[in-house]
Amino acid sequence: MTLKFRRRNFFTILIFLCISCWNCAIFNRNNTPLIVRVEKHLVPEETVPKVLAAPFYLPVGLAAGVLDLFIVHPILRIPDAYRDTISALWTPQPENGYMTRMAFLPFSVLLTPVFFIGDLFFRSAFDVNGNVDRARIEEVPEKKVKPLQQALSEGDRATILKCLSSYTYYEPNTLYAVLEAYPSDEEIRQLAFVKLVSALNARTFPEFEDFLLSQLNRDARTDRLLLGAFRRLSSKKASAEILRLLRTGSVPEALAKDYMIAVIYIGNEKELQYILDRIRSDKIKDGR
Structure with a gap:
C-alpha cells in the first residue's frame, strides 16, 4: 500500500467521520450560507419544476456545500477560535501571581498556533458555536430564562x-x-x-471605586482580582490605599509583591520611591 493511497484513505475517513457525525456543523443551516442561498434562489418550490431543474441546482448545491464545509464556515469560525485562544492562553487568572504568569509565557507562545488551529478545526467540524438552527428544533419550545x-x-x-x-x-x-x-x-x-469587577470600565469605575477599596485586604483571591482591576483602570486612589496597607504591615507576606507591583504600575513618583526603598531594604535583610 503506497503512502499516497494511505494518505487518501486517511482524509476520506476523516471527512466521512465529520460529515456522518450527528452534531456536524454542516447540518446547521447557519453554517452553510451558500447552500441556503442556492436553495432560496435556485430551487423551485413546485414539485414538477423542482424535478426538471434538479440537474442544474444539484451540482451547484454540491459545489456550494463543499465551499461551505472547507472554506466559508472555517473562515466564519476564525473569530471564535481567536477568542478561545486569547481566553485560554493569554487572559491572566486573578489567582495567578505575576511570576506564575511570566513563567507560563513561553508555553503560551508555543501553544498559541497549536491551540488556535485545533480549536478552529473543532469549531469548523462540529456544531458547537452556539448559533442554534431553530428550523431543526422548531418543535421544541425555546426555554425562557428569567x-x-x-x-x-x-x-x-x-x-x-x-x-x-x-x-x-x-x-x-x-x-x-x-x-x-x-x-x-x-x-x-x-x-x-x-x-x-470584570464589567467595570473607565466610565463606570469611579462610581464603585470606594466600594472596591473597602473590599481590599480580605482574602488572596479577592485581592488579586482587585489589584488587576486597579491596574487596568489606573486608580490613583487605589495606589494610595495600597501603599497605606503596605506601610501599616497589614498585607500578608504572600501578597506583598502583588501589592507592590500594583503600585509600580499606577503609583506616583513618591509612591514608587517607597516601593524601591522597601525592595532594597528587603534585599539587605535577606543578605543579598
Whole structure:
C-alpha cells in the first residue's frame, strides 16, 4: 500500500467521520450560507419544476456545500477560535501571581498556533458555536430564562445563581444590587463580585471605586482580582490605599509583591520611591 493511497484513505475517513457525525456543523443551516442561498434562489418550490431543474441546482448545491464545509464556515469560525485562544492562553487568572504568569509565557507562545488551529478545526467540524438552527428544533419550545433583575426582585436564588454563572454581561448597577440584596450569601456574592469587577470600565469605575477599596485586604483571591482591576483602570486612589496597607504591615507576606507591583504600575513618583526603598531594604535583610 503506497503512502499516497494511505494518505487518501486517511482524509476520506476523516471527512466521512465529520460529515456522518450527528452534531456536524454542516447540518446547521447557519453554517452553510451558500447552500441556503442556492436553495432560496435556485430551487423551485413546485414539485414538477423542482424535478426538471434538479440537474442544474444539484451540482451547484454540491459545489456550494463543499465551499461551505472547507472554506466559508472555517473562515466564519476564525473569530471564535481567536477568542478561545486569547481566553485560554493569554487572559491572566486573578489567582495567578505575576511570576506564575511570566513563567507560563513561553508555553503560551508555543501553544498559541497549536491551540488556535485545533480549536478552529473543532469549531469548523462540529456544531458547537452556539448559533442554534431553530428550523431543526422548531418543535421544541425555546426555554425562557428569567432575567437577573426579575429574579432579584422575586428573590429567586436559583435563577440568580444561574444568571451569575453564565457568560451574560450585566450592568454594574445590577450586580451591585445583587451584592446588597445578599450580604451573607457567599456563593452569590463571590459570583456577583467577580462579574462586577470584570464589567467595570473607565466610565463606570469611579462610581464603585470606594466600594472596591473597602473590599481590599480580605482574602488572596479577592485581592488579586482587585489589584488587576486597579491596574487596568489606573486608580490613583487605589495606589494610595495600597501603599497605606503596605506601610501599616497589614498585607500578608504572600501578597506583598502583588501589592507592590500594583503600585509600580499606577503609583506616583513618591509612591514608587517607597516601593524601591522597601525592595532594597528587603534585599539587605535577606543578605543579598
